[in-house]
Amino acid sequence: MKQYIKIIITCFVVWTSIGLSSCEKYLDKEDSTNISEKEAFKNFTNFQGFTEELYNCIVNFTNNYWTNSFNWGEDEITSTAGNFHFIHKIDDGNFWGWQAGFDGWGSGWMDKNNFSTANGRFNKDLWHAAWYGIRKANIGLANMDLMTDATQEEKNLIKGQLLFFRGWFHFRLIQYFGGLPYIDFVIPAGGEIRLERLHYNECADKAAADFRAAADLLPINWDNTAPGKRTLGKNGLRINKIMALGYLGKNYLWAGSPLMNYESTGSKTYNVDYCKKAADAFGELLSLTEGGTTQYSLVSLADYYKNFYTTGEGWALPGATEAIFRGPYSSANDSNWGTSKQYTPLIISEGDLKFVPTANYVDYYGMANGLPIPDITKADPESGYDPKFPWRGRDARFYNDIMFDGLKVVKGAIPDPAEQPNRFANLYTGGSYRDLNTGSRTGYVLRKFVPLTTNKYDHGYDWGYSLNIYVPYMRLADIYLMYAEAAAVGYGGATGATGKSPNFSKTAVEAINVIRDRATVEHVNAKFTSSIDLFLSEVRRERAVELAFEGHRFNDLRRWRLLIEKPYTLKKSVEFDRTGTFDEEDATNNEVANLREVVILERKFSEKHYWLPLKNVDVNMYAEFAQNPGW
Template identity: 65%
Template sequence: MKKYTKCLLMIGFIWVGSGMVSCKKYLDRDPEAIVSAESAFKDFRSFQGYTEELYNCIPDFTNRYWTNSFNWGEDEIQSTVQNFHFVNKIDNGDFWGWQREFDGWGAGFMDNAGANTNNDRFTKGLYPLAWYGIRKANLGLENLNLMVNATPEERDLIKGQLLFFRGWFHFMLIQYFGGLPYIDKVLPSDEPFRLPRLKYQECAAKAALDLRQAADLLPINWDNTTAGIQTLGKNQLRINKIMALGYLGKNYLWAASPLMNFESTGSKTYNAELSKKAAAAFAELLKLTESGAAPHKLLPFNQYSTNFYTMGQNFALPGGTEAIFSGPYWGAHGSTYGTAKQYTPAIVGADALVFAPTANYVNYYGMKNGLPIANSATADPSGSGYDPQSPWRDRDPRFYNDIIYDGVKVVQGTLAANMEAHRYANLFTSGSYRDDRSGSRTGYLMFKFVPRTANNFDQGWNYGQNLNIKVPYMRLADIYLMYAEAAATGYESATATTDGFGKSAVDAINVIRDRAGVGRVAAQFLGSTTEFMKEVRRERAVELAFEGHRFNDLRRWRLLAEVPYTLKTAAEFDRAATLNPAADTKLNKVVNYRERVILQRPFTEKHYWLPLKRADVNMYKEFAQNPGW
């Protein structure tokens, strides 16, 4: 097995060394690739060893570099001390920045010089690893007949994993680039690569076949299988039925969405039939979780942070019962070197590079009664109850969990006398936490993924604190929200249900709101799908805030290039009185509250898709560049 894997990897290294930089190098089969195949694939242990490498093709977007940019919508803005992260390039309309050729620091998770399947998080790039993973999955599927010494269960486990990865890697690519060739066989190295780009929905249909079959073959829980008993208690990240169903539904919903439907059919609306298929897949998953047949369930709100980080638990993997899909984690202490420090302003932090939430995005966190804020500068006494003179009062509880606002206590422990003035977040205009270069540019900080002790004085990121940060690719709350969107757009009603599942679209939204203690969706949003979708989009913005979803959501809804989604703003205000540390910060009053536009992103139609690599589009004319690039 070791000999075979080494040979397989050497092929990739030879291609890289020869200067070939296109996706083709990861798809070709060299004659050496079948050396010792009978030995490599003969039984479950050997074949699973081969399959395990596919897990190392999943980038850890949370911790890919020292500091990490994975929120590219209108949700987040970076301090100006550096400009190498992709979010800065996107803000300038430069989408070439995802490619390593335009990323001199090698900081992004989208690309890398090669398809490295080692245990080094810094070497992972989605684009090369996806193509490599597709080839590897195809090679395994082609050799399933050599698995002669195996039980039916073991065959299903291997085949299910390979099919999942083939579908997942294709999905991850097409969501950024649009329709691509769907590679479902091993491509011989001595034949020209001429496969044309498919339409998005054509590609998604093929991915759906793989993901559906994977869901049918895989168990809910590997611990309950004979093969899985060998690794009992260590199967948390292994591909299972719930993961396959989750991505089956997501693949269908993305294909149904306005951007993808427009690319495929010319219609800028949802594709109702694909939305129905998405809803059915999500319903199948939710029936398993709600019945207890699957171990997944929403974490209680007082354990909400476990979705994203653990502390004092010997670097335990975050996610709890809510995480559905997360990749491997390389080096438990890795996140504390950078990710843990990228949200704290330099005045009390350890790094001048700070990612902060935009004021326009914080506005999506509405009121505790469940109503949205219509205008952050205008009082709404007869509606939501929002008051710009008391902008932190009676807000959605997730606001207090995720966002640091003016007056919140940041440093918990001892401070020198000359630093005492910085114990509390001075986020008012000209406050000490406000600094374009090394602090908040917006009047807010984001602490969703770090404890309040993540500062230079409490040292919450110290090794002894065992802080481990990892944002999942998919969690159960997302499934409920995607189900709501799919059911509503498939059946044109907020109260629509899917056969065999009792919850309606609005019921699914309310499950998430009930967990957080937020008011349910108001009747005024239930009269039409158009009105209901406003709350669906807002709920996704809040519940999934800063988890890397917003950019793709805005793209697939065809809103990315539309105002106000092109704007990033700051909150400007003065304190109405001197800060009283003994008072409830939620009740603090401000004056002169207003929003200031920091930047407007220069997006046009071409920005709905990322540009492909020039080396790839120059291979042959059928592999065309995305429009405008």
């Protein structure tokens, strides 16, 4: 760890510059241009210049390499064209593979050998950015008394950002590795370091204190502050009260979840007290949002895609009004050329390696009447599901997220008549989209993050369409679902569904129904509200559907202590034959036969796989910084 906490070179940007640019260009300067610490931190412009480099420590996991893996649960599998992504190593049970030192690649965005805060997706990773950011935040906090030429509002803005980032980087680390030293002071550059690992809950309490203090110092919207008016309209990514409350709640919910509670106390159940604190933080946020005093709101179903990509909007950053936390990114300057092609089968696109949804995960998408599908191979009179027409009457998010057999994909001309059949998604067993090496291994294709036009005929990924893809870290829908879980456990008693925080008007089940209303899906069925276990099963299914493929599933399965349990260790394909008359205009009318699911692989996990292994170079420094159990 010592290698990650070296002295940070202070850098400055002009407050009136646009956006959250890197300070890297200011690092290579003549010694004669250096200024004293007193000058560096004395006013808002200088101190904000120092602080803004922290934003470039927010790793863009969506576009961190030419192709990028960030769904490591049972939700996704790749084609067989490549095996270097961390998803393959996880499938093999080899969690050492997150480390770049293991094979030079690592997980891509979690560890790299060439970390820099300069612009560019190839040189940022969580491990280095977090330790770097923690030290930088501590240096800033240690120098707050030098900010003499500033208003109280300006001091609050600086301190609030620094506190948030210190909490956020610690939270990002401990959710993967468990309790670590919580560094809340500037460690001297020399001398021996012997900071012991804390329990998860001890780290979470310290992070919570930082998030709470940040929330109390920061505004809801920087545009309404005197300093923010200098960059009016360009403050959307700056840390604010809502972001701090969101992570305050998430930090508490994670601390209260079974895995983290087990690491902290030895109990494999939820920690009710932490869940109450989480529900209260989310309740405070949602009360502000529903009261109309924030800039955040759920986007409409028609605009749902804008949470993840924009096209034809001059490289506008995705997120619209729903994304709460994102980092700086512009595809115009840092291409997502590979990301835009990693989902569409090679036969109608470019690039060999493809990331596709597993059939077992797609099964979580229930019916429009809100009911789950017990078994996709069997008719279900209650939900109305018919295995002869498996794509009919489904949750609207199924149609938004998933490309299924028979869907009309290519809209424009296909010059070669021999390729004309590829206008439609041939995802039946033996279909042209089902190539194991460069297509779908599972019978499904992911379309959530790219428009159907991202193919070699419609050219939707060409530069002129300004397709910009960015999956946010946190959006408002996630807050509603985390509130539902926390309120159910913390305040719901035996049934869960009616639990609610004292500071918010909605119960746990009502919070889920807000998300279902947006999706035009019927409310949670009464049969799931009679017990806490039944209700939590529906909370988990709702998270699986609403937050599908956004990088949450792996950590959700871990914190629920389900990662090593069947059926969550299985990855399946759906197999079927086409039958009857093919409907070119409405693929839900196409009948199938011989519908079944086949296991592609089973993960062989044990208890040790709940936490990633730390680097041996770090755990060998001193006894108090111990390796995670089993590694």
